[in-house]
């Protein structure tokens with residue numbers, strides 16, 4: 056069986072990269088004393104996967120990991136033991152036991168919701184008022200970083216919702232194994248629409264990860 | 280923007296931000312206002328180096344364990360961070376609660392390496408604390424330091440208010456109590472320092488005067504304040520089983536240099552290698568019991584989740600029941616998937632079996648430290664390893680499936696000739712031959728013999744404390760010679776530029792006047808001198824010149840028997856007489872036996888009940 060667990064990556068440790076978060080979770084699992092499953096082979100490692108790598112610099116409110124257990128484990132016990140074994144910066148919020156046949160998280164991922172907090176309130180106001188303007192355009196060009204170059208693409212079909220309130224911009228953006236709109240791409244386009252010359256300073260918090268339910272609507276990935 | 284917001288802002292721009300953000304597992308979550316005493320533990324090098332250091336973890340746990348004291352960490356920021364902090368006018372902040380350094384009651388530096396001394400100045404400066412003790416006022420923290428380099432405290436005498444000499448576990452709490460008293464009873468700085476000077480093992484340099492003759496040689500070191508001791512005797516914890524050892528240690532998020540559990544199995548070493556300062560300073564040998572070590576390792580594995588335990592000591596192979604310890608640790612750790620590694624490995628035949636067990640879990644490259652290439656040279660330095668010993672161990676390793684071997688040597692040792700250097704190449708060649716002697720189907724592929732040569736630096740409290748270091752041109756000549764003779768297939772040769780070793784020699788045997796040089800070098804921009812990319816030798820030489828001091832006086836001058844050495848008022852337990860005797864024996868290439876075979880009368884035998892191998896009659 057497997058456990059799907061929702062955890063938080065706090066603002067304090069937002070500069071820790073994904074690989075380090077992975078290792079910290081593995082060590083946390085080792086500290087917890089929970090019966091986790093290990094891979095076979097010469098260098099056995101804990102069977103753990105993450106729904107999506109969260110970029111360095113971003114906070115996460117509802118990140119999801121998937122841990123394979125060696126023995127049946129109660130979700131509540133998992134949650135309690137892990138929270139004793141983790142620093143407050145990587146707090147677990149929910150856990151759910153699923154069957155081994157439960158689809159892999161990564162494959163079901165469709166979108167992510169974000170809260171983008173703009174540090175400068177004047178800039179935030181300009182960005183907010185530029186939202187309808189930008190969304191009315193037939194296409195929204197943005198620059199996508201590939202491994203080798205910058206590529207222009209249209210992010211309009213990748214923005215599922217976008218709104219602004221005070222210093223916060225909230226967005227639901229496409230996130231699949233094939234295509235994604237990164238918050239940085241969105242903010243650059245929006246800053247352009249708002250006529251801002253300098254790059255905007257903002258704090259990224261990924262607030263949730265979403266898949267598709269049977270009706271074809273976006274729904275929290277951990278509940279699917 | 281407030282301080283914290285500005286700090287967050289620069290974190291977005293800095294390289295390796297996790298160095299500065301804290302929040303690691305097992306780091307203090309004590310409330311600032313709940314503890315009357317705030318201790319800022321300063322590691323004068325980067326986070327990655329500091330978080331690999333065992334002493335930090337011991338003292339961090341020890342101070343935080345007391346209800347009344349809180350310990351937070353400070354590390355040396357990298358140059359990009361320093362520039363950004365300047366730009367934003369931000370002081371150095373503690374890793375845990377981000378309090379500025381000057382709000383702490385005690386600032387404690389650990390002195391591991393002389394090349395970190397300018398970092399101390401930089402950290403104090405960024406922390407808003409006057410660099411020199413004499414300029415500090417009643418509201419400034421007391422600045423203390425300990426660690427191996429504190430045994431010659433003189434180069435830092437102007438900057439450090441009090442030094443802790445010897446083992447820190449007991450004296451740390453005593454010192455903190457006095458500083459708490461300062462805070463609670465409003466003791467003046469001077470009164471506080473006076474009380475500190477009366478603790479055993481604590482040296483307050485401002486209470487001592489040093490006189491020199493016209494050539495710069497010391498003519499006297501005397502207390503200038505009544506009631507302070509003439510000599511400062513180092514602290515020794517006699518029973519490691521009764522001494523604090525952390526059961527929880529911080530676990531960094533990012534990879535640091537030693538990212539594992541370090542289990543100190545014993546302290547001290549009985550071998551008496553003459554070049555080795557640690558071997559003299561950490562005398563006598565004290566072991567932790569097997570039961571205690573097993574218990575500690577279980578607790579540490581449970582509290583950290585680490586995948587590896589390394590047994591740490593100066594000479595782990597000498598631990599009395601090492602095979603039993605390794606066997607027992609392996610038995611218990613196998614299911615937990617924790618591997619055991621021995622860093623300073625001496626393989627003896629008794630260990631062969633355990634070695635075979637080690638590789639079941641993990642196979643790493645094996646390290647040997649013959650230190651010198653010929654038997655004569657090894658006898659000079661009292662390194663009790665023979666060529667046949669070494670080759671036998673190497674053969675065992677190759678037969679056991681290792682193919683990667685590291686060999687450590689020194690160049691520039693006293694009495695060294697080119698023949699001794701050629702001996703290094705001979706030894707490397709014989710190691711390669713041993714590999715090819717193992718039948719192809721039994722040996723692992725990919726032979727890699729790495730030969731590293733470091734330049735010898737004479738250190739205080741060793742038999743070579745009077746010796747002249749080779750001059751830079753001579754070291755370069757010797758290194759070139761080594762490069763030529765070590766051009767052997769299968770062998771890699773590593774060496775270091777001689778400039779750092781030269782400077783290390785100046786500072787490690789420096790007197791108080793070196794403090795001026797440190798300050799001048801720092802003002803001229805020297806920091807992070809232990810890093811090749813930031814080390815500026817020419818600037819250092821400029822600083823010596825500006826202070827009217829000749830570096831060769833410190834590095835390349837042979838001292839006379841009766842010369843007063845800058846550290847003569849520090850009592851390491853080992854007598855000058857013993858060290859001189861050892862020096863004379865070294866000149867004749869006469870060895871001294873391992874203390875386990877009988878006491879050699881180093882001086883520690885004078886202290887009752889301190890050394891378990893001592894025979895009081897040998898005085």
Ligand code: SF4
Pocket residue numbers: 562563564874875877878879880881882883884890891892893894
């Ligand atoms: S007192 Fe004797 S046995 Fe102990 S460390 Fe000194 S020489 Fe060795």
